[in-house]
Amino acid sequence: MSQDNQEDSSDFWIRKMRQGAFAEAWQFSDKVLASRAGKPCWHWPRHFQYIWDGRSLEGKRVLVRCYHGLGDTIQFIRYAPLLKAMAAKVIVWAQEPLIPLLETVAGIDEILPLHDGTPEADYEADVEIMELPHIFRTTVATIPRQIPYLHVAPRPLAPANKQISVGLVWKPGDWAPHRSIPFDYLAPLANIKGINLYILQADAQEAGWQDGFGINPGAFNLYEFARVIKGLDLLISVDSMPVHLAGALGVPVWTLLHAEADWRWMEDREDSPWYPTMRLFRQAQAGDWESLILRVAGELENLVQTKTLALLPK
Numbered sequence: 001m002s003q004d005n006q007e008d009s010s011d012f013w014i015r016k017m018r019q020g021a022f023a024e025a026w027q028f029s030d031k032v033l034a035s036r037a038g039k040p041c042w043h044w045p046r047h048f049q050y051i052w053d054g055r056s057l058e059g060k061r062v063l064v065r066c067y068h069g070l071g072d073t074i075q076f077i078r079y080a081p082l083l084k085a086m087a088a089k090v091i092v093w094a095q096e097p098l099i100p101l102l103e104t105v106a107g108i109d110e111i112l113p114l115h116d117g118t119p120e121a122d123y124e125a126d127v128e129i130m131e132l133p134h135i136f137r138t139t140v141a142t143i144p145r146q147i148p149y150l151h152v153a154p155r156p157l158a159p160a161n162k163q164i165s166v167g168l169v170w171k172p173g174d175w176a177p178h179r180s181i182p183f184d185y186l187a188p189l190a191n192i193k194g195i196n197l198y199i200l201q202a203d204a205q206e207a208g209w210q211d212g213f214g215i216n217p218g219a220f221n222l223y224e225f226a227r228v229i230k231g232l233d234l235l236i237s238v239d240s241m242p243v244h245l246a247g248a249l250g251v252p253v254w255t256l257l258h259a260e261a262d263w264r265w266m267e268d269r270e271d272s273p274w275y276p277t278m279r280l281f282r283q284a285q286a287g288d289w290e291s292l293i294l295r296v297a298g299e300l301e302n303l304v305q306t307k308t309l310a311l312l313p314k
Helices: 003-019 022-035 070-086 096-102 129-135 183-189 222-230 241-249 289-311
Strands: 061-065 089-094 110-113 125-128 164-169 195-199 234-238 253-257 275-282
Touching: 003 022, 022 129, 061 070, 061 129, 070 089, 070 096, 070 129, 070 241, 089 096, 096 110, 096 222, 125 129, 164 289, 183 289, 222 241, 234 241, 234 289, 241 253, 241 275, 253 289, 275 289
Parallel strands: 061 089, 061 125, 089 110, 164 195, 164 234, 234 253, 253 275
Antiparallel strands: none
């Protein structure tokens, strides 16, 4: 199957995953897996490569290759304990900035930094991390929900007070511009009283941020960024790595979605079976971020009122 055909054939799979019909998606994946036999993919971009050949991982030394984005690794590393329950050894070949966080995940025996060469690991079977839901025939009901599965000590950005600490991210990587919110649309969030609004956007100035809008605490490495998120009361973010990080840490997170959202957020849901602390806000019309932000601002004002009342002495 060519790379182009592989991409075309994914439409059925994506539709079933969005509908929550995971079992039908895995039946389709089984057929795709059978069609790949003997067909190399190493010449494709790494995030298109498939690894698992369908064989059992029982009792094997298994290498987990993290070939997609940081958020994908964070989302699917939850399978490490399930994999460890069947495998003799679990080796994770992951993006180097994630390693200090992955060291807190149960079920991993060894972690190696990902690079473009050959893994320095002794393994008998290997999988790409996003193949793990297929391997375990995951359904909506059986998604591993042991939250949190990443563990860090919180790093509060301000002394404890009655203000709600809210982090804000409005732009993902450049590869997904349709997920970005123009900075000017965020204005309704700027004047909400009762919150400390922290700008956690990477390269905030390049993303449109202007001094005086929220509090910009500066840049952090990924481990310290996780500690900052753990210290928040709420993260508000577009679909990007930080929402996975917050979800995996068990931090409340509001995820702002384009009308044509990624399959993992499914359809017509305001919650996510992947992350119990997540709430989904979806565009009503493709490209209409303005209405979505007004809705988020209203919900945030309601939250502030409720939280403030809860904090008042009785």
